Amino acid sequence: MQEKPVIQMLPDQVINKIAAGEVVERPASVMKELFENSLDAGATQVDVEVIRGGRQLISITDNGCGMNRDQALLSIERHATSKIRSEADIENIHTMGFRGEALAAISSVARFTLITRPEEELAGTEIQIAGGKFLSCDDIGCPVGTRMEIRNLFFNVPARRKFLRAEQTELSHIRQLFLVMALAHPDIGMSLKVDERMVYSLPMSGNMEDRISELYNHSFFEQLLEIDYSDADYRISGYAGLPQTGRKDRQDQYIFVNGRPASAPVVFHALNEAYHSLIIKGRYPAVFLFIQMEPSLVDVNVHPTKKEVRFRLPNQLRDAIVAALGKALSFDSAVERPKVESQKSISIESDEEGIELPPPALPGTPTPPPATVRPIFETQKQMDDILRKPEPLLDRKPKKESRSSNVEHRTSKEEAAPSQPSPPSPSPEKSPWGWCRIMGQLGGNYVVLETEDGYVLMEPRAAHERVLFEKFMHAAQSHAVQKQGLLAPETVELLPSDAEIVRTNITVLQELGFGVSDFGGDAFIVDALPVYVQDNPVESMLIEIARELEKAGKTRGARELVQEKIAQTACQMAVRTKDQLSDQEIEKLVADLAKTDMPYTSPRGRPTLIYTSFTELDRKFSRDG
Amino acid sequence: MKFSIEKDQILEALQKVQSIVGQRTTLPILSNVLLEASNGKLTLTTTDMEVSVRTSIEAEIDEDGSTTLPARRFFSICRDLPSHQVDIGVSNEDVATIISGSYNCKLEGLSKEDFPPMPTFEESYSYTLNQGTFKDILQKTFYAASTDESRAILNGSLMAFRDNKLTTVCTDGRRLALVEQEIDIPEDAEVDIVVPSKTVSELIKTLDGEGEAVIKTSATQVAFEFGNIFIISKLIDGTYPNYRQVIPSQCEERIAIDREMLQSAVRRVSLMLDDQAASVKVQITENRMELLTSSPEVGESREAVPVKYSGKDITIAFNPAFLMAPLKHLDSDEIYLELSDELSPGVIKTNVPFLYVIMPIRVS
Numbered sequence: 001m002q003e004k005p006v007i008q009m010l011p012d013q014v015i016n017k018i019a020a021g022e023v024v025e026r027p028a029s030v031m032k033e034l035f036e037n038s039l040d041a042g043a044t045q046v047d048v049e050v051i052r053g054g055r056q057l058i059s060i061t062d063n064g065c066g067m068n069r070d071q072a073l074l075s076i077e078r079h080a081t082s083k084i085r086s087e088a089d090i091e092n093i094h095t096m097g098f099r100g101e102a103l104a105a106i107s108s109v110a111r112f113t114l115i116t117r118p119e120e121e122l123a124g125t126e127i128q129i130a131g132g133k134f135l136s137c138d139d140i141g142c143p144v145g146t147r148m149e150i151r152n153l154f155f156n157v158p159a160r161r162k163f164l165r166a167e168q169t170e171l172s173h174i175r176q177l178f179l180v181m182a183l184a185h186p187d188i189g190m191s192l193k194v195d196e197r198m199v200y201s202l203p204m205s206g207n208m209e210d211r212i213s214e215l216y217n218h219s220f221f222e223q224l225l226e227i228d229y230s231d232a233d234y235r236i237s238g239y240a241g242l243p244q245t246g247r248k249d250r251q252d253q254y255i256f257v258n259g260r261p262a263s264a265p266v267v268f269h270a271l272n273e274a275y276h277s278l279i280i281k282g283r284y285p286a287v288f289l290f291i292q293m294e295p296s297l298v299d300v301n302v303h304p305t306k307k308e309v310r311f312r313l314p315n316q317l318r319d320a321i322v323a324a325l326g327k328a329l330s331f332d333s334a335v336e337r338p339k340v341e342s343q344k345s346i347s348i349e350s351d352e353e354g355i356e357l358p359p360p361a362l363p364g365t366p367t368p369p370p371a372t373v374r375p376i377f378e379t380q381k382q383m384d385d386i387l388r389k390p391e392p393l394l395d396r397k398p399k400k401e402s403r404s405s406n407v408e409h410r411t412s413k414e415e416a417a418p419s420q421p422s423p424p425s426p427s428p429e430k431s432p433w434g435w436c437r438i439m440g441q442l443g444g445n446y447v448v449l450e451t452e453d454g455y456v457l458m459e460p461r462a463a464h465e466r467v468l469f470e471k472f473m474h475a476a477q478s479h480a481v482q483k484q485g486l487l488a489p490e491t492v493e494l495l496p497s498d499a500e501i502v503r504t505n506i507t508v509l510q511e512l513g514f515g516v517s518d519f520g521g522d523a524f525i526v527d528a529l530p531v532y533v534q535d536n537p538v539e540s541m542l543i544e545i546a547r548e549l550e551k552a553g554k555t556r557g558a559r560e561l562v563q564e565k566i567a568q569t570a571c572q573m574a575v576r577t578k579d580q581l582s583d584q585e586i587e588k589l590v591a592d593l594a595k596t597d598m599p600y601t602s603p604r605g606r607p608t609l610i611y612t613s614f615t616e617l618d619r620k621f622s623r624d625g
Numbered sequence: 626m627k628f629s630i631e632k633d634q635i636l637e638a639l640q641k642v643q644s645i646v647g648q649r650t651t652l653p654i655l656s657n658v659l660l661e662a663s664n665g666k667l668t669l670t671t672t673d674m675e676v677s678v679r680t681s682i683e684a685e686i687d688e689d690g691s692t693t694l695p696a697r698r699f700f701s702i703c704r705d706l707p708s709h710q711v712d713i714g715v716s717n718e719d720v721a722t723i724i725s726g727s728y729n730c731k732l733e734g735l736s737k738e739d740f741p742p743m744p745t746f747e748e749s750y751s752y753t754l755n756q757g758t759f760k761d762i763l764q765k766t767f768y769a770a771s772t773d774e775s776r777a778i779l780n781g782s783l784m785a786f787r788d789n790k791l792t793t794v795c796t797d798g799r800r801l802a803l804v805e806q807e808i809d810i811p812e813d814a815e816v817d818i819v820v821p822s823k824t825v826s827e828l829i830k831t832l833d834g835e836g837e838a839v840i841k842t843s844a845t846q847v848a849f850e851f852g853n854i855f856i857i858s859k860l861i862d863g864t865y866p867n868y869r870q871v872i873p874s875q876c877e878e879r880i881a882i883d884r885e886m887l888q889s890a891v892r893r894v895s896l897m898l899d900d901q902a903a904s905v906k907v908q909i910t911e912n913r914m915e916l917l918t919s920s921p922e923v924g925e926s927r928e929a930v931p932v933k934y935s936g937k938d939i940t941i942a943f944n945p946a947f948l949m950a951p952l953k954h955l956d957s958d959e960i961y962l963e964l965s966d967e968l969s970p971g972v973i974k975t976n977v978p979f980l981y982v983i984m985p986i987r988v989s
Contacts, residue, residue, distance in 0.1 A: 088873075401781075424639065482904055484944065485984035486798055487871040487970065494683040528987060531904070588899070595922075 012358075013132045016078060016108035017157070024105055027054025027153055033102035034148050035181055038062035039188070040082075044204055046181075049193040053167030054174055055153055063145040066118035069125045073137065076114070076129065078104040106150060108132035109157050113149040117142050131156040165310035175199070176251075179215060180261045183254050185289060186211040211237065214290065218247070224286065226284060229324030234293050234317060236324040241286030243279040243601045244514070251288035252313035257298055257309055259290075266314040267291075268323060272326035277469070277564055278598060310427055330596065425494060438586055454613035460589060461575050462602035467592040468571040469603040472512075473534045477565055481513035484534040489515075489527035492539045496522050498546035503550060508562045516542070533570040545569045568603040628662045629712040632725065632855070635667070639700045641831050641854060642671040642678045645823070652741045657693035661717075661737075662686045671696060672741055676681060676824045676832070677856040679743065692719045694734040702730065711799040739776065746848050746857055750814040750840045752786060756851050759834035759840075762793050762804045765979055767825045768950045769927025771797035778863040781821045784840075786810050794868050800947045801868060807980040819865055824858035847963040849854055872982055873970055876963035878936035880909060884960045889915075890928045894918040895945040897926040904986040905945040909964070910938050918945070921922035941967045942986040978989050 009101060024030055031048065038046045041064025048330030051057040067075060071082075078101060097148055106131040127136040148469035154161040164170060171194060180193045182202055189204030202214055213221045224239035238256075245252065247276040250308070255267050280287055300311040312316050380568075436456070439448040475481045494502060499522035502509070511515050515528025526538045533541065548569045549562065591598050593608065601607055639658065659670040667684040670677060676904065692715045699721075710728030719734040755839060765781065771779035776798070783794040791806045793981045796880055824847075831854055832838065838851035842860075849856045894905055897918045906917040914932045919925030952960070958974040965972050972982040 465696060480988070482942070483987045484799055485970070485987060487796065487801055487984050488798070488866065492979070531986060535773055537773065540775070 012078065014106060016104050016132055023411065024109055024153075024501055026173060029056055029062065030054070030057055030106055030150055030153060030179045031614055032177055033106065034058070034060040034150075037102065037148075038064055039185065039616070041065045043145065043188065047191045047193070048178060050171070050174055051195055053164075053169065053170035054150075055164060057151050058153070059146040059147065059480070061145065063143070066121075066145050067116045067125070068118050068121055069137070072116050072125045072428070074109055075114075076103045076127065077392075087112045088297075096344040105615070109160070110149040110153045110155065112148070113151070115140060115142050115148075115615075116146040117144055119144045128510075148509060156334055160257075164177065180254060182211060182215055184210075184259055184261055198433075208239070208288070216565065219393040220286075224288070225328045227289065227328040229320070229322050229327055231320055233297060233313070234291060234320040235291065236291050236320060238288040238290045239286075240289075240325050240328045241276075243275070243283075243285055245286040246279045246283035246605075248283060248287075250284045253284055253289075254287065255289045255291070257291050257292065257300075258295060260300065261299070263310040263313075264309050264311060266311060266318050268335055270321035271325070272331070273318070273321070273561060276561070277568060277603045277604070278329065278601050283605065284436040287325075289319070291321070293317075294580050302543055334502070346383065376613050379386070384425040389527055436590065437585070438590060448583075449590065451611075454611060454616070456612075457610040458590065458593070459606070460586065461606055462606045462608040463589055463593045464575045465571050466596055467589065468532055468574060468600065469567055470596045470598075472530065472571060473564065475530075475532070476567065478513055479511070481492045482512070482531045483513035483528040484531050485515070485528045486526065486538075489525050490525055491519060491525055491540045492522045492542055493521075494543065494546065496500045497550070498543055499524070501546040501549050502542060505562055506565070509545075509566065512563060512566055513589040530570070536570060541570055541573055544573060564603075571603060626660075626662050626692060627688040627714040628667060628684045628686045628713075628974070629710060629887055630682070630684040632706050632709045632711050634709065634856055635657070636700075637701050638669050638682045639696070639703060641680050643696045643700050644667050644830060645673050645676055645827055646671050647673055647679055650989065651776065654693065654735050654741075656697065657692050657696055657735055657740070657979045658696040658699060659737055660776050663689040670740075670743065672682065672743075673823075674741060675821060676779050676827060677743055678827060680853040680978070681853050688714075691717060691737045692721065692734045692798060693737050693740050694721055694732055699732065706904075711888075728968045744846065744857060746841070746846055747843045748841045749843050750811065750816060751839060751915075752791070752808055752810060752814070752846075753837050754791065754808050756832050756836055756838045757834040758806060759838045760829060760834065762791070763825050763829050765804050765951070765954050766793050766795045767822065767829065768800040768954060769795040769797060769800050769802035769981070770822045770825075772822075773797070778819060778861055778865055781819045781861045782825050783817060783819050783865045783868070785817045786842075786924065787815045787817075794865070796866075796868060798869075799944070800950075800981065800983040801871060802951060803868070803872070803957075803980045803982075810948040814881075816842055817865060820847055820857060821861055821922060823885065827856060858883055863895050871970070872980065873965070875971060876969075876972055877882040877965040878909075878934070878939065878963065880936075880962045880964070881933035882914065882930065882962060884955060884957060884983055886930055886951055887960070890930050891945055891949050891952070893930050894926045895949070897924050898945065899923060903945065904942040904988070905948065906940065906988075908938075908940045909934060911935055938968065941971065942988055943971070943983060944986060947983050955979065 005241045031050070031054065031426050035046065037047070038060060041062060043062035043064035047061045049059045049061075051055065064164065080251040089611070103112075103114075108131065111131070112127075112129040114129075115124055123139045123255050126136070126138045126142075128137075146521040154164065173564070175194075177188070177194070178200065182190055182200070186208050187204060189202060192199045192200040200215070202211065209221060212224070221239075223242045225242065227236060227238045227240050229236045238439065241252070250268070253268075253271065255262055255264075257264075267289070271284070271289075275285055284320075297312045299312070337437055353531075436451045438450045439450050441447055442457070445460065447463075449456040449458060472481070502524060503518060506516060506518065513530030513532075514526065516524050518528045519525045524542065526542070529536070545566050546566055552561070600609055640862045642658060646658070653720050655673060657671075659668075661668040662684065664687065664722070665683060665686055666681045666953055667686070668679060672678070693858060693926040702723060703780040707728050711723060713721055713723050715734070719736050721732045721734055723732060724728050732905075745974040767782060770781060774780065779795075779797055780952045781795075783792075785792040786793070786808075787810070789810050791808050792803065792804045793806075794801065796802070815936070828849060831851075836852060841848040845860055845862070847858055847860055849858075870956060889906060895903075895918065898905075903920060905920070906965070908915040908917065909932070912932060912934055914930045915927060915931065917925070917927045951973050955975055957977065959975075961974045962971055963974065967985060968987060969985075971983045971985060973979075973983065
């Protein structure tokens with residue numbers, strides 16, 4: 001028999017333990033809380049040390065403002081905080097933490113040591129707590145700042161301890177967190193020591209470029225395009241990876257809202273939208289996204305660990321992100337070209353100037369990556385050169401054989417006429433490929449191009465899809481899609497679900513040049529097709545479009561996206577029926593692809609070009625370059 | 626097997642049969658030409674399993690027999706033979722020894738046992754018409770056939786033998802070419818067949834202007850016999866769409882144009898287009914037709930063509946390739962373009978029973 005349950009107030013220690021359950025989930029969450037405290041304390045250097053995946057020790061040392069004894073004693077009380085004062089402040093949060101729970105919670109489940117000294121005091125304070133029990137408070141000599149040591153996490157909560165994962169797993173969480181912090185605060189020097197071994201040592205005053213290069217490597221940074229966008233409510237900066245940085249998870253997608261690492265479904269949706277014609281579904285490109293907005297536009301008080309945030313105007317934000325990425329990936333725009341050029345020239349200047357100092361950053365807000373620093377990096381630059389360089393390169397490389405589309409022409413006798421381009425090759429003035437030369441086809445499929453600094457493999461179908469898609473979309477955007485009338489209008493009977501989708505999108509289809517009209521029931525009459533995809537069989541094209549739109553889901557309401565999806569599907573079908581290419585067709589394709597805004601991938605995100613530099617070949621063949 | 630033959634003769638025969646030989650065929654035997662020598666005749670046969678071509682020529686046969694040789698290579702060898710006479714002997718292992726003047730070579734063939742046998746043909750109807758006329762009909766229509774494999778029925782020429790007329794129709798759903806020719810059709814021999822485009826182009830290549838051509842049909846096949854050539858082909862299965870309904874019964878306006886002048890004008894203005902999706906705008910006013918083209922980043926062009934016309938002003942756009950194709954294959958000096966408005970189909974006619982319907986491109 002059970003006693004009658006009696007309701008009573010819990011002692012503080014129990015409350016803290018319960019709170020710890022929310023805040024302190026694993027070593028990484030301890031580190032996060034402490035790290036944020038350091039940032040809020042205005043530290044410019046934060047050193048992290050962990051032993052055994054944080055189970056034995058997590059220590060964080062900063063050079064922030066420190067606390068005097070009274071403050072330090074107060075800090076370990078629950079709901080004691082320096083970060084907010086009143087209810088109104090909750091609506092307007094500028095600091096990392098604010099709930100005032102962290103230290104109390106952590107100290108209740110670990111052996112906790114706090115050593116701190118503010119600048120104005122001579123002696124520091126050392127406070128020791130174990131499992132929520134206050135042990136000692138002494139004077140100690142220490143540098144300005146705060147040092148926290150968390151030993152034997154969960155020593156008094158066996159249930160929790162049992163649920164900790166393997167050291168490796170906990171460690172990888174810690175490293176991931178460190179990475180996020182490092183990205184969010186390039187202006188702060190940081191180091192991470194794991195089991196007595198220095199893993200990262202990131203100098204302060206680094207800009208975003210240096211930070212990313214240090215965390216990854218420089219060649220990774222080369223694959224990023226800068227994001228720089230602002231409108232009335234949002235300022236979005238950072239870097240967007242080229243489609244080839246895509247991976248199967250979102251590990252390399254970092255999103256920071258007002259400097260706080262955050263994730264919100266709406267942001268991921270926006271990323272998907274921005275990349276949807278560039279990358280295959282299920283692959284996620286590297287993105288470093290810094291979003292700044294009025295604190296009142298975002299609610300961070302959703303989750304104790306503040307991982308997820310809520311936006312007041314999610315649709316607006318989504319549009320802003322899509323626009324920002326679209327701009328960076330130069331997908332939409334003729335406007336973009338000159339910008340890329342100017343960025344380049346600026347970056348050359350800054351190279352000459354040497355060091356670019358980052359703008360001073362306010363604590364707790366992210367440093368927007370300096371807009372001017374845009375490195376000229378090998379792979380991408382060369383690709384850009386190949387694709388954009390207008391001047392004929394023949395003159396520069398007179399010793400090269402003339403350009404020729406024909407493999408047979410590649411014999412030595414051709415050297416006899418070096419300056420005379422063979423007739424079928426695109427004229428250098430017109431072709432932005434410079435003197436790229438078509439070497440032939442591999443496996444009856446891949447086109448091999450030689451360029452100045454290397455070779456390019458091109459996948460003709462993907463390339464053709466891209467060319468067709470952009471022509472189609474350009475025509476659609478200028479509302480000038482020409483449509484070829486059909487001799488006999490075709491009646492297409494669709495399945496009810498497909499018919500519904502076609503019906504809802506019928507105006508978009510009509511805008512795109514599909515002469516489709518409702519014929520009652522689930523039947524439609526098609527009397528014209530857009531000229532770009534006029535060879536496609538009508539019925540299967542409509543079905544395919546309906547299916548693709550269905551897959552895309554209802555969330556993407558924007559008209560342009562529906563347009564893109566339709567064009568994408570139709571173009572893909574138009575290319576599917578294409579077989580072996582003639583030399584002339586390859587030449588035209590190469591020239592057309594070079595003119596597109598996003599030549600690197602097909603509209604569905606398959607790569608069109610793989611570039612290999614001669615330097616890389618030399619390296620692979622162990623030749624000294 | 627052993628025979629000797631004039632170089633020109635075998636060359637001509639090979640030329641007629643070799644074009645259907647596939648270059649990238651999965652069955653090696655299909656790249657070969659079957660040679661059969663008997664009764665003072667050498668018979669050459671090639672096939673791609675859809676269509677088979679056979680021709681016979683006279684030869685001095687020393688020893689009957691048969692073999693198959695790689696068609697393309699055999700043809701190249703014969704073309705370059707030094708003497709006008711060639712002696713060919715074939716061993717039991719299907720190795721051919723080709724001797725001509727001081728040249729000799731051994732060419733390895735494949736056994737004739739592996740060569741697909743000529744399909745048996747159960748004739749139901751037979752029609753006769755002049756070779757030249759037949760060729761002319763095919764030439765004036767074949768280009769309008771569809772190449773879209775998803776619409777197989779349109780990948781060929783409809784030949785409708787009805788009402789003492791052979792009506793030949795090709796269409797790809799956006800334009801349609803039609804020629805009618807009066808021929809004798811035996812009673813109860815009315816039939817519609819759809820001949821694959823490949824067979825039609827083979828016919829155009831081999832039909833020669835002289836003599837009669839006999840067309841024999843069966844339920845699934847068609848055979849053409851003319852000169853010393855015999856072509857047998859599968860038919861495309863299915864029902865050809867009702868082409869009559871897409872031919873406008875009446876157009877409002879009629880423009881008389883010099884064919885060659887229009888053709889070269891269309892060709893010239895098309896130079897400004899580098900896209901199969903491009904269009905040429907046609908502005909028609911009194912006694913004047915102006916062609917306009919433009920493409921972004923390339924340029925624009927216009928050309929005026931004098932015409933005979935007194936109707937209302939019309940502006941309409943066409944796919945230049947569609948407009949050009951019939952002009953190229955017609956031989957009349959003057960053609961008539963009949964139009965109603967910018968959305969209705971245009972019709973090209975001549976003095977002969979030819980008709981070409983073309984759907985305009987609508988510019989939104």
